[in-house]
Amino acid sequence: MTSVSDLRTLINDLAPTFHDLSDAIWDHPQLRWEEHDAVERHIEVVEKEGFTVTRDIAGIPTAFSAEIGQSGPVIAFLGEYDGLDGLSQALGALEPRPDPANLTGHGHGCGHHLLGAGSLLAAVALARHLQANRLPGRVRYYGCPAEEAAAGKSFMAAAGAFDDVDAALTWHPAGGTGTISTQGRCLAYVQAHFRFTGVAAHAGVSPHLGRSALDAAELMNVGVNFLREHMPDSARIHYAFTDAGGESPNVVPATSEVYYLVRAETVPAMQELYERVVAIAEGAALMTSTELAVQFDGASAEILPNRVLEEALHATLAEVGGVPFDAADQERAAAFSAGVDPDELRRARVAAGMAPDDPRCLHDGVPELAAPAYRHLNSGSSDVGDVSWITPTVQILSSTVALGTPWHSWQYVAQGKLPAAHKAMTHAATVIATTALDLVTKPELLAAAKAEHRDVTTATPYVCPIPAGTLAPPARDRARAGA
Structure with a gap:
């Protein structure tokens, strides 16, 4: 040998x-x-x-x-x-x-x-x-x-x-x-897209007819910033705008999307913090009379x-x-x-x-x-x-x-x-x-x-951070295309 x-x-x-x-x-x-x-x-x-x-x-x-x-x-x-x-x-x-x-x-x-x-x-x-x-x-x-x-x-x-x-x-x-x-030690994390849908309108002539999706996204960010004071020091929350509502300031933005990533020391702690972020997003939608859709994107332990x-x-x-x-x-x-x-x-x-x-x-x-x-x-x-x-x-x-x-x-x-x-x-x-x-x-x-x-x-049993039945993004997209 x-x-x-x-x-x-x-x-x-x-x-x-x-x-x-x-x-x-x-x-x-x-x-x-x-x-x-x-x-x-x-x-x-x-x-x-x-x-x-x-x-x-x-x-x-x-x-x-x-x-x-x-x-x-x-x-x-x-x-x-x-x-x-x-x-x-x-x-x-x-x-x-x-x-x-x-x-x-x-x-x-x-x-x-x-x-x-x-x-x-x-x-x-x-x-x-x-x-x-x-x-x-x-x-x-x-x-x-x-x-x-x-x-x-x-x-x-x-x-x-x-x-x-x-x-x-x-x-x-x-x-x-x-x-x-x-x-x-690494942190557990989850990330998701928060998509707000409102109503477009002329921002000068008829703003009262509009419902700003961008306002909702910004209010979500403000709420999460207040949340940072009341979460563990080891936790992290990051975000990026993937849709800021377009390039025309004279149009009330009908769509806006923010991509969030939430980290914490364990999967249960991460899930609890993530639920608080989702609640803030729901509150932002309520305050602006917009609709919210949350698209889970991925997570790890x-x-x-x-x-x-x-x-x-x-x-x-x-x-x-x-x-x-x-x-x-x-x-x-x-x-x-x-x-x-x-x-x-x-x-x-x-x-x-x-x-x-x-x-x-x-x-x-x-x-x-x-x-x-x-x-x-x-x-x-x-x-x-x-x-x-x-x-x-x-x-x-x-x-x-x-x-x-x-x-x-x-x-x-x-x-x-x-x-x-x-x-x-x-x-x-x-x-x-x-x-x-x-x-x-x-x-x-x-x-x-x-x-x-x-x-x-x-x-301490394993807690899978992927919700049961959730497809990976490429598999989800392929399933949608097939449908």
Whole structure:
């Protein structure tokens, strides 16, 4: 039998192909539910490797799974590939400058082009290793859409896509390296469209005949602003106007729409806060004699940590070491960090376990594994949360961008195809594939992770944030078209 080092050698040998895959997805960024190009590129890879592909999970055209292996535990790798609106950026540019070859205007400001390709690299490498050594184990890769909004994995989870998985692993590009759940707790969230319909009228001649939908939307926002004083400090509410009533001020707006996102520490707390937001919207409609329609768009649970898997992954990370950056990588990163507020840069270094005045601008170390009691609150969210309540799940952050780089920014996009990003992707694939191999070859480790998960979810059962019978937006749109 070959050693674990052979698995890592295999990953390094395969890595250039998957770097090319991530680069191709960076070149063709697509938004949530529209990631068709990325899906086809991923499926082309897994079909060549002999995986069996299942498309249209939960009725979503850009959600799929790919599996290989006949027996043994089901070990899943989670991939993402959606981009963000308005973040086209030239590679390596140190100021905002759209990529002239980018025809969509979108960009990968959260590194999902790397995330999907890196998770797939881990899956392919593990599958080859198991086959070569005649080891049992079913390797499954999930292509998951719409993490940035509407929570693709949550709809997949509600459809039962992860019910037979024994353990799941994934990673995320970041400004530092470490086990994700020890870096911070994520929030549960829900998002919905609030559509107000009123009556158009001449704003000067006959305003009394009109009923302003825009007034209703603005009153909703005012009410929610008052609500902020009376909600937990850890909760978050965000909004964006998707219809501001048109461009003619002399017409009473007959339509208006606001897109809201509500976050809280747990699904029950999020649902309670969301109901208060809905009540405010109903009050705004009542005050303006307009009609309100609420369109649920998506939601996700908070991440449930698994200490057994965290410790296993951290042991692998300690053995592998940090991302192997060289002097050229550090020099390029320094140019990006130079644009970061000095206090923010110092905070980023300290958060990564570095000295505040450390001259390095890429984190290449391995921080200590934090105790569960010291998990700080990360005010972001991830639909990995729903998977984690269904099966034991663990994630690694791998240092991909210069310290202090803001998430969802042009700076993040600009670093997405640099050598440092490729090294981080290979590093993450190595850590999660090696940890997954331990789960296959050490049944007691997997059993312990599942026992911990069972104990926690027995005491605190999973609350699915997707209302029963709710279709994912693409499936809903397809059903409407069919009707």
